[in-house]
Amino acid sequence: MNQLEQLKTHTTVVADTGNFLQLAQFAPRDATTNPSLILKAVQSTDYAHLLQDAVAAHKSEPLDQIVDQVLVRFGLEILKVVPGRVSTEVDARLSFDKAATIARAKRIMALYEQAGVKRERVLIKIASTWEGIQAAAELEREGIRCNLTLLFAFCQAVACGAAGIQLISPFVGRIYDWYKKSAGAAWDEAAHAGANDPGVKSVTQIYNYYKKHGIKTEVMGASFRNIGQIQALAGCDLLTISPDLLAQLQASDAPLAPALSAESARAADIPAVAFDEAGFRFALNQDAMATEKLAEGIRAFAVDSAKLDQMIEQSLR
Known part of the structure; x- marks a missing residue:
């Protein structure tokens, strides 16, 4: 049995890709996308027709509605390959606008439902800002399930x-990137590998906290840089992994034991904590890594969303 099995x-x-043609060989249950992955995919000859078809069918609609049509078209193709759920992301430029995030999420879900997809098969991805979390809380109460992304801090x-x-x-990987860059020449890769990787430690803390306190929210480690990070989080609820790293796991037959355990977490001494808005904002502010990576992630996704807008506008001409 290989390591992926x-x-x-x-x-x-979970497969972390917009390349649904690659999915079948790894047989993931779910798949996730983001603006950067979709942008990369539509620039490929394999997927350009999805953008062109969406534009042709909806060219009289506002730009943001055409964008959602493109995102959902990718999601529908992915759902033909995976048996579980697809995550589709709300425009990162709405990360600090609760009402607009809710409206966009509802529209994306409506498009899936119009295509005959049940709500249980879709997760709406939203950045883990205070506004994003509050928007997601309202959506969850209305039966729209959410995937909170760009999560770097325990308070989030x-x-x-x-x-x-x-x-x-x-x-995981972006946390690792920050600490490695911050340490510079003093960084010791071996000393920060496996369970000592700062990204792995962050996810482990969250997983243990949730299991200790009976929190039902699923933990899905994301953004991996190497298979060592994945191996150190075996046992986590879900892990979303790029095709390259899925292939590396598939190529190895080395034993892989679970590293995380709900039973161990429940036996641990982990006090409960709570954050109101002021406490959340202060705790996030106190975490330089999380503050910087959240802002950087939103900016990067916003840039790629704008590029996708430009591609669609060019197609409309």
Whole structure:
């Protein structure tokens, strides 16, 4: 049994890609997308027709509605390949606008439902700002399940759990990137590998906290840089993994044991904490890594969303 097969016995494996033609060989249960992955995909000859078809069918509609049509077209293709859920992201430029995030999420879900897809198969991805978490809480109450992304700080995870969010995506690799860059020449790769990786430690803390306190929110580790990070989080609820790293796991037959355990977490001494808006904002502010990576992530997704807008506008001419 290869490591990918072993991992699937402990953890739900999710493919982190907009390239649905690659999905079948790894047989993931779910798939996630983001603006950067969709932008990359539509620039490929394999997928350009999805953008062109959406534009042709909806050219009289406002630009933002055409964008959602493109995102949902990708989601529909992915759902033909995976048996579970697809995550589709709300425009990152709405990350600090609760009302606009709710409206966009409802529209995306309506498009899926019009195509005959049940709500249970779609997760709406929203950035883990205070406004995003509050928007997601309202959406969850209306039966629209959410995936809170760009999550770097423990306070973000606590707030998501308290809000009854379906799933969170803590970003292992980007946390690792920040600490490695911050340390510079003093960084010791071996000393920060496996369970000592700062991104792995963050997800482990969140997982243990949720299991200790009976929080139902699913934890899906994301943004991996190497298979060592994945191996150190075996046993996590879900892990979303790029095709390159899925292939590396598939190519290895080394034993892979679970690293995380709900039973161990429940036996641990982990006090409950809570954050109101002021407490959340202060805790996030105190975490330089999380503050910087959240802002950077929103900016990067916003840039790629704008590029996708430009591609669609060019197609309209």
